[in-house]
Amino acid sequence: MDQIIADRNTGTSTIERRAKLFRGFADPSRLAILGALCEAPLAVHEIVTRTELSQPNVSNHLRCLLDCGLVASDRDGRFIRYRISSPRITALLNDVDALLDVVAEGVEACENYCEGKMLKT
């Protein structure tokens, strides 16, 4: 718990880094995108089709995921193909599912905070 106040000089502590990374995953749209990319690399319009999200919305989230280093992109003709940047990401998603097996009902029940937004349509 020393690290709670550590890195105060750098402006971003270990905890804040963790929180920021978690935030990257804490959105249904981004999870839908990552889930689709976990199966295969996809171009933007393919992601749009599969997730049924709007194109600007997907593009915005992809930029966020790209800046965060969670996905990578390669130009492929007129398309830009996105892919998961590291197998650690799929590993993390699997761990979350494993944890959900234990705490699923609890998470559903939590109405105070973490109400969250729903995936559109």
Next chain:
Amino acid sequence: MDQIIADRNTGTSTIERRAKLFRGFADPSRLAILGALCEAPLAVHEIVTRTELSQPNVSNHLRCLLDCGLVASDRDGRFIRYRISSPRITALLNDVDALLDVVAEGVEACENYCEGKMLKT
């Protein structure tokens, strides 16, 4: 990606469950609390001292974490001792640190979204 639209009847799809769980971790205050509890079970006032968060704030977050099943509580005299509910949680936190080793700079650089809030003081 069929599961994106699955469970529409239940109101909560797999993706939304995942997002909700991630949200539980996507806050510096809750991460500080969980980090402290990972080392040892603690009473509320001890968490307040270590994290330097306000007492109502800690209490609110603990309620959220308790409802979500991420922590458990036992009465111990006039104290209420909180503890991590499952070793899978510490495992998840370790995975996040492992992923951070890879994408740390990227996450720091992401200014578009996920600006996040800082830990107080």
Next chain:
DNA sequence: GGTCCATATCATTCCTCGCTGATATGTTGT
């Protein structure tokens, strides 16, 4: 070069959530 398609950007709106301050509940010891 011009048109089409794929993708990115911008401004605005709306909603969620975290923090605070005051207060309520509850438990222990005298």
Next chain:
DNA sequence: ACAACATATCAGCGAGGAATGATATGGACC
């Protein structure tokens, strides 16, 4: 029963960010 401490609850404020619609960029093919 009362005093003191530990914890929980509540209303209100403020900020961050997600989605939308319109628009801009940019490569590919004729």
